[in-house]
Amino acid sequence: MLAAYASKVDAADPLSALTVGEKPDPEPSADWVTVEVKAASLNRHDLWALSGVGLTEADCPMILGCDAAGVDPDGNEVIVHAVIGDPTAGGGDETLDPKRSLLSERYPGTLAERVMVPRDNLIAKPASLGFAQAACLPTAFLTAYRMLTTRGRLPVDGAVLVQGAGGGVATAATLLAVAMGARVYVTSRDASRRDRAAALGATAVEPGARLPERVDVVIESVGEATIDHSLKCAKPGGRIVLCGTTAGHLAEVDLRRVFFLQLELIGSTMGTRGELSSLVEFCAEAGVEPIVDSVFPLSRTGDAMARLASGEAFGKIVVEP
Numbered sequence: 115m116l117a118a119y120a121s122k123v124d125a126a127d128p129l130s131a132l133t134v135g136e137k138p139d140p141e142p143s144a145d146w147v148t149v150e151v152k153a154a155s156l157n158r159h160d161l162w163a164l165s166g167v168g169l170t171e172a173d174c175p176m177i178l179g180c181d182a183a184g185v186d187p188d189g190n191e192v193i194v195h196a197v198i199g200d201p202t203a204g205g206g207d208e209t210l211d212p213k214r215s216l217l218s219e220r221y222p223g224t225l226a227e228r229v230m231v232p233r234d235n236l237i238a239k240p241a242s243l244g245f246a247q248a249a250c251l252p253t254a255f256l257t258a259y260r261m262l263t264t265r266g267r268l269p270v271d272g273a274v275l276v277q278g279a280g281g282g283v284a285t286a287a288t289l290l291a292v293a294m295g296a297r298v299y300v301t302s303r304d305a306s307r308r309d310r311a312a313a314l315g316a317t318a319v320e321p322g323a324r325l326p327e328r329v330d331v332v333i334e335s336v337g338e339a340t341i342d343h344s345l346k347c348a349k350p351g352g353r354i355v356l357c358g359t360t361a362g363h364l365a366e367v368d369l370r371r372v373f374f375l376q377l378e379l380i381g382s383t384m385g386t387r388g389e390l391s392s393l394v395e396f397c398a399e400a401g402v403e404p405i406v407d408s409v410f411p412l413s414r415t416g417d418a419m420a421r422l423a424s425g426e427a428f429g430k431i432v433v434e435p
Contacts, residue, residue, distance in 0.1 A: 157181065181194070209383055268294060
């Protein structure tokens, strides 16, 4: 089968570590099934893997990709949950299993014509979502959903700040928060991105700008460059939910503000199968449709990765076998 995989790791030039070529078909084992991939979406995780974060030379070759939608052996249209973990080891939450991993770390990923996954990791795809849009949900949208709900505890008629318009998680958080009825503020240095965020129903502002109100939840995926602004924008008792550090991970935090305003600085990673099921149901009922920046054939995964690495995408990049 055709697949896109890391043939090596290269921190200096990650894209040079990517190869698109033939790989053996997956062989299902007990409780695992093979899904025919109809669409997969890219994540920063794929670029990190190529650069050697979470993946070593000894792990290569490794098929990349966490997200996919496709057809299971029984002909059902499904969405793949990318977290491979034991919920019982995490108190009912597989993301807290110390041994949990994502597809493309220990097990071959979704950037292929077929992928093997645990049967329990499959969610029924709603008819209202096409395969390309459904493939956008398992990582970016699931991460944003967990940040807003489980971790952020967004109240009814609450306010949200999303740092950095355009990225997968930021765009997902914007769409979801608007659909949840929240007042949503989004930052970006780029005027065109601010315009696109505003078109989604958000109030778009420049980075560091003073907001009309302090917010209940901050969706933080930028890190060092925005964390001070995030703390200043949270209302007393507010939550700053952190899922990434695209602009640096060694940040100075004014702890006086944290304790005096009783702020919560909360980490969040991916989500559970149950949360993915709830997310899919919410999207179907609320009419939330993921924004697809561009679609590439699997044979052009290199171009798709270059688009992701450029930082110019708004929404998700999809690859189709």
